[in-house]
Amino acid sequence: MTEQTITKVQDEIIEEFGVFDDWLDKYNYLIELSETLPILxxxxxxxxxxxxxxxxxxxxxxxxxxxxxxxxxxxxxIITKGIVSLLVKVLSGRKPEEIIDTDLYFIDRIGLKExxxxxxxxxxxxxxxxxxxxxxxYQAKSKKN
Amino acid sequence: MGLDINRVRNDFPILNQVxxxxxxxxxxxxxxxxxxxxVIEIMDRIYMETNSNIHRGVHxxxxxxxxxxxxxRKTVRKFINARYDHEIxxxxxxxxxxxxxxxxxxxxxVKPGDEIIISEIEHHSNIVPWQMLCERKDAKLCVIPIxxxxxxxxxxxxxxxxxxxxxVAVTHVANSIGTINPVKEMITTAHRYGVPVLVDGAQAVxxxxxxxxxxxxxxxxxxxxxxxxxxxxxxxxxxxxxLDELPPWQTGGEMVDQVSFEKTTxxxxxxxxxxxxxxxxxxxxxxxAAEYLEETGLDNIKAYEKxxxxxxxxxxxxxxxxxxxxxxxxxxxxxxxxxxxxxxxxAGMIIDKYGIAVRTGNHCAQPFMERFGxxxxxxxxxxxxxxxxxxxxxxxxxxxxxxxxx
Numbered sequence: 400m401t402e403q404t405i406t407k408v409q410d411e412i413i414e415e416f417g418v419f420d421d422w423l424d425k426y427n428y429l430i431e432l433s434e435t436l437p438i439l440x441x442x443x444x445x446x447x448x449x450x451x452x453x454x455x456x457x458x459x460x461x462x463x464x465x466x467x468x469x470x471x472x473x474x475x476x477i478i479t480k481g482i483v484s485l486l487v488k489v490l491s492g493r494k495p496e497e498i499i500d501t502d503l504y505f506i507d508r509i510g511l512k513e514x515x516x517x518x519x520x521x522x523x524x525x526x527x528x529x530x531x532x533x534x535x536x537y538q539a540k541s542k543k544n
Numbered sequence: 545m546g547l548d549i550n551r552v553r554n555d556f557p558i559l560n561q562v563x564x565x566x567x568x569x570x571x572x573x574x575x576x577x578x579x580x581x582x583v584i585e586i587m588d589r590i591y592m593e594t595n596s597n598i599h600r601g602v603h604x605x606x607x608x609x610x611x612x613x614x615x616x617r618k619t620v621r622k623f624i625n626a627r628y629d630h631e632i633x634x635x636x637x638x639x640x641x642x643x644x645x646x647x648x649x650x651x652x653x654v655k656p657g658d659e660i661i662i663s664e665i666e667h668h669s670n671i672v673p674w675q676m677l678c679e680r681k682d683a684k685l686c687v688i689p690i691x692x693x694x695x696x697x698x699x700x701x702x703x704x705x706x707x708x709x710x711x712v713a714v715t716h717v718a719n720s721i722g723t724i725n726p727v728k729e730m731i732t733t734a735h736r737y738g739v740p741v742l743v744d745g746a747q748a749v750x751x752x753x754x755x756x757x758x759x760x761x762x763x764x765x766x767x768x769x770x771x772x773x774x775x776x777x778x779x780x781x782x783x784x785x786x787l788d789e790l791p792p793w794q795t796g797g798e799m800v801d802q803v804s805f806e807k808t809t810x811x812x813x814x815x816x817x818x819x820x821x822x823x824x825x826x827x828x829x830x831x832x833a834a835e836y837l838e839e840t841g842l843d844n845i846k847a848y849e850k851x852x853x854x855x856x857x858x859x860x861x862x863x864x865x866x867x868x869x870x871x872x873x874x875x876x877x878x879x880x881x882x883x884x885x886x887x888x889x890x891a892g893m894i895i896d897k898y899g900i901a902v903r904t905g906n907h908c909a910q911p912f913m914e915r916f917g918x919x920x921x922x923x924x925x926x927x928x929x930x931x932x933x934x935x936x937x938x939x940x941x942x943x944x945x946x947x948x949x950x
Binding site: 422423426427430454455475476477478479 | 564886887888889890893894897904905919920948949
């Protein structure tokens with residue numbers, strides 16, 4: 400399997416979104432994307448995976464496999480879920496150090512920055528933090544071993 | 545006479561702007577209202593021409609500002625028809641007023657095993673201070689339930705009274721769905737049991753107007769910023785005979801009479817409750833807002849907002865899959881709704897793109913949301929500078945939301 404760098408994946412997303420002239424198409428695309436997310440099992444929608452935003456909820460689960468972290472996530476709001484799916488696409492299947500060091504510039508470039516602002520209490524900002532925390536934890540664990 | 549909507553809209557400069565390439569329709573008035581020029585200009589003028597700390601100075605500007613601030617107190621007194629100017633305590637807002645009463649009244653009168661009555665439809669700020677008081681004093685919180693229309697069940701209310709009931713704290717108008725509670729009747733009931741009542745008027749003064757003497761309220765609290773005044777200022781009204789008996793809350797300058805290291809005696813009302821430099825410019829701004837409401841005419845405002853309520857209720861309920869919450873017979877122009885299979889946050893994001901400002905979520909009223917088993921609503925709260933055309937635009941945006949997510 401040829402591996403794409405995080406930068407490459409982000410650039411591709413920026414290109415995909417570049418074709419949309421107006422916000423409506425962009426949001427429709429996010430709704431479409433929300434359906435592509437590796438669905439989190441209903442049984443995994445439990446408090447320990449829940450990231451509570453005041454507005455929408457996000458669930459995030461991480462598993463380490465062959466030195467890489469796979470993320471599984473879901474949200475009760477569709478647009479939030481669409482953005483979640485982009486974050487999973489960029490960060491899932493990566494080594495911990497890649498995740499920790501990543502600058503997620505694509506969110507700003509596709510005009511969805513407002514969704515990751517602390518003023519939008521939708522759980523997304525906490526989700527990014529949580530993804531990085533998982534990476535830090537797995538990194539610490541693998542060093543210990 | 546009626547309301548001249550063009551004149552009104554010109555009084556609020558912020559309304560005349562474009563958001564996401566659409567004219568702004570501001571429907572988040574239950575969160576905060578916009579300010580008329582009258583309020584903005586008077587505050588500007590103070591900062592530019594007369595600002596000086598009040599009560600202490602011997603100099604010209606201090607005198608001027610002190611006089612203006614005490615005039616503001618008088619204006620507020622008239623606005624809510626209190627008996628004395630010194631029954632008007634300036635606070636930082638409704639939340640501060642409730643906390644102050646919960647603390648001062650609670651310290652003096654609430655003992656272990658006593659009971660406090662609130663309702664299921666309260667804003668968190670009229671729940672948590674009482675909950676904390678109950679924890680401090682080992683007292684019990686009793687809750688008036690609501691029916692499916694979002695009205696308080698008054699039979700149940702009366703049943704909650706006992707010899708241990710110390711105070712009732714209830715909202716005049718519900719922020720989540722707009723129900724106007726029959727507070728006058730509720731106060732009469734409470735007084736029959738010898739129990740005082742605090743009324744949260746944050747959503748009421750700007751819509752229904754208030755006459756605290758007619759209500760016979762013991763405490764009445766509200767905020768400046770929800771009645772077209774500035775932020776960071778509010779009012780706690782209390783009956784003189786009750787306020788006189790209460791201990792002060794915060795202590796410091798301005799509120800003392802004599803200070804020595806052995807003993808401090810406190811100043812008289814209202815200064816006893818206004819420790820430190822009060823937000824005097826805010827107070828003057830709030831009074832200007834009260835004057836603005838009176839000049840516009842609360843009867844005109846009520847009639848106009850009633851028309852918006854009727855028009856909006858009809859138009860919105862025609863939309864498929866839309867469910868309105870709060871269908872009390874007596875309510876203000878708030879539309880709180882959900883859409884079948886659509887998360888309120890998703891709906892709000894799309895509605896925003898149409899230049900329409902609504903609020904989504906639980907509106908700081910989680911017990912209410914639990915009562916109806918919902919995770920939140922979309923709330924459009926309208927006031928007298930909104931229009932029927934703006935309601936039409938909201939309906940179009942909601943139709944679009946329905947298309948996108950279904």
